[in-house]
Amino acid sequence: MSYSTLISADALRAQLDNPDWIIIDCRFSLADAELGAKNYRRGHLPNARYAHLDKDLSSAITSQKGRHPLPDFRALSQKLGNWGVSNRSQVVVYDDAGGAFAGRLWWLLRTLGHDKVAVLDGGIKLWQKKGYPITTALPVIQATTFRPYLQESFWLTAGQVQNRLADRSISLIDARTPERYRGEVEPIDPVAGHVRGAVNRPFQANLAGSGEFLPPEQLRKQFETLIGDRSPEQIVHMCGSGVTACHNLLAMEHAGLKGSKLYAGSWSEWIRNKNRPIAKGK
Template sequence: MSYTTLISANELAKHLDQPDWVIFDCRFSLADAGLGTKAYRQGHLPGARYADLNKDLSSQALSHTGRHPLPDFAVLAKKLGDWGVSNRSQVVVYDDAGGAFAGRLWWLLRTMGHQDVAVLDVGIQQWQKQNLPMTTHLPKVTPAQFRCYLDAKQWVSATEVENGLASRTITLIDARTPERYAGLQEPIDPVAGHVPKAINRPFQLNLDNNGLFLPAEDLKKQFQRLTESRKPEQVVHMCGSGVTACHNLLAMEIAGLSGSRLYAGSWSKWITNKNRAVAKSV
């Protein structure tokens, strides 16, 4: 059996010793870029590698790119092989933020043609709550060969977003908090507000009070209502920098609504062009 969306802590624990399973710790803090590495060193799941959002899962940010531009996929494929990931591997990714950062690697792997990747539901908190093993030891890795089968249709550009909104052929969903979407708060980017005609759905709405993803049927009803039952292929997701938007992509996949896409540059890329319109909620 392969896992392509979510996996529970108990189920993952049964597979810790299987050589074709590879685990990634994706913990990160936008406020302190070194915090994830520090947390990993203090304790992580047995065998887990650490994937850094800035260093591994993004290219270097430039003035025209936004904060977390997509990585060089050839470089990432080489890293995955060095980490022991092959095209036969079952990959599991986790963080301590409900999948907000792990979802980025989930999406990247799928975009590279690797379907057998799942997010640990709730994340490391659930693992610790169930008193499952932790370690400070770095994993012994046997390098493998990972072949990338990139599907560049999985993401769209700012121009495609503009054209799609103008022609009313896409629904754009913004995963940021309501305060940031409305332009009432902006703790990260230099301009506050949102893309005109974008709909706000904070990624946190995908989770219940315990941090678990909502049942598939609930997610399906919510997204269909939000998008007015448009085809998933007509749905584009964004956030601040193309990271937490992947959480909504994952939620739609769980719901059986496959085919939505990512505006990878997201808000931080949108505002690099002063000619692009900015909206605020009153």
């Protein structure tokens, strides 16, 4: 059996010794870019590698790009091979933020044509709560070759988003918190507000109190209410920098609403051009 959206802690525990399974720790903090790596060294799931959001899963920021530009896919594919990921591997990614950062690598792997990747539901917090093993030992990695099959249709550029909003062929969902979406506060980016025409669904709405994702049927009902008569393929997700937007995309896929896309540059890229329309309030 393969996993392509979420995997439970119990299911992963049963496969810890499976050499065909690769676990990757994606913990990160926007307030302290090295905290995730520090926490990894203090303790992580057995055999887990570490992927750094800025250094591994993003490329350099430029004057025209957002805060977490898409990585060089060729370089990422090389890293995946160095981490022991082959095209046959079942990959499991996790973090300590409900999947907010792990979702980025989940989406990147799918964009590279690798569907056998799942986010650990509940992350390392639920794993530890269940009493499952944590280690400080670094994994013994056998490097291999990962061959990418890039799916360029999985994301939209700023220009494509602007054009398709204008002809009303897409609906845009913003995963940021309501107060940031409304432009009441903006702790990170220099301009507050949202893309005119976007609707708000904070990624936290996908989670139950346990930190696990809501049941698929519940997620499906909520997203169907949000998108109305739109097909999933007409839905584009965004956030501040294209990271937590992947959480809403993952939630839709888990709910069986397949084919939505990512505006990878998101708000931090959108505001680089003052001619792009923005709005505040609801």
